[in-house]
Amino acid sequence: MTTSPQENTSVIAAQALTKIYQRGREEVRALDAVSFTVARGEFTAITGPSGAGKSTLLNxxxxxxxxxxxxxxLDDREVHGLDERARTELRRSTVGFVFQHFGLLPTLTVEENVVLPALFARRSSARRAEMLLEKVGLLHRRTHRPHELSGGEMQRVAIARALINEPRLLLADEPTGNLDSATGYSIITLFQQLNAEGLTVLVVTHNAVMTAAARRQLALRDGRLADGK
Ligand SMILES: Nc1ncnc2c1ncn2[C@@H]1O[C@H](COP(=O)(O)OP(=O)(O)OP(=O)(O)O)[C@@H](O)[C@H]1O
Ligand SMILES: [Mg+2]
Structure with a gap:
């Protein structure tokens, strides 16, 4: 079978992506024919003013x-041609997601939070959870609950959780938005390290240091990409 180089390397290929929300009788065109590709190994920042459509695109x-x-x-598979079960499977195996508000479950320990997505995917994960907690510098906190951690530590746990199923793509929506600048910097450094190890990273951010750390910037405004492809 022959494949073009693009098919071998493209993690994301979006073609004329449009999202219209219905708000009462009003239509909100949150994304308007957005097209771009992301190759394996890229580190991309999506920037733009509030309401530009960044979270809509990431979702x-x-x-x-x-x-x-x-x-x-995603990963050369057409997402919306799949039935729901296959789409869930694709999402679980391909994408890790990090949120601004961390999204940890308060009643679970650090380690249980990290392992949770692997349970849904029916994968064994104890060793990988340990390796990831080591990587984000929190192995010594494995039995703690989220409320015992700082914001930066919670976000590092959330990043470890996002990576438990070995995704090819890490998506993050304002991951430093709730952190002070020094703590945010440690998250940026971690993203750079993960990217250097081969992970494709795409992050929505208002943080100038994060934007500079990404090797590619895409600017959204009024649901359209201002530059990039
Ligand atoms: N569920 C929804 N129903 C209706 N309108 C929505 C919905 N979600 C988002 N919108 C609208 O779509 C547009 C884009 O919203 P989005 O959340 O993607 O912006 P954003 O770029 O992430 O902004 P911010 O920087 O404030 O997070 C906005 O006009 C928003 O009000
Ligand atoms: Mg947003």
Whole structure:
């Protein structure tokens, strides 16, 4: 079988992605025909003013929402041609997601939070959880609960959790938005390290240091990409 180089390397291929929300009788065109590709190993920052459509785009890329029109290929598979079960499977195996507000479950320990997505995917994970907690510098906190951690530590646990199923793509929506600048810097450094190890990283950010750390910047405004492709 022959494949083009693009098919071998493209983690994200978005074609004319459009998302229209219905707000009462009003239509909100949150994304308007956005097209771009992300190659394996890229570190991309998505910037833009509030309301530009950044979270909407990330939710589509993370298969958490469906576009009104347009197509999305993740890892060379057309996301919305799949039935729901296959799409869930694709999301679990391909994408890790990190949120601004961390999203840890308060009643679970650090280690249980990290392992949780692997339980849903029916994968064994104890060793990998240990390795990831080591990588984010929190192995000594494995039995603690989230409320015993600082914001930066919670975000590092959330990053370890996002990586438990060995995704090819890490998506993050303002991951430093709730952190002071020094703590945010440690998250940026961690993303750089993960990217240097081969992980494809795409981050929505208002943080100038994060934007500079990414090797590629895409600017969204009024649901459209201002530059990039
Ligand atoms: N569920 C929804 N229903 C209706 N409108 C929505 C919904 N979600 C987002 N919108 C609208 O879509 C547009 C884009 O929103 P989005 O959350 O993607 O912006 P954003 O770039 O992430 O902004 P911020 O920087 O403030 O997080 C905004 O006009 C917003 O009000
Ligand atoms: Mg947002």
């Amino acid at each position: 589509l890329l993370g298969c958490m929402d469906a576009p009104t029109s347009g197509t999305l290929r």
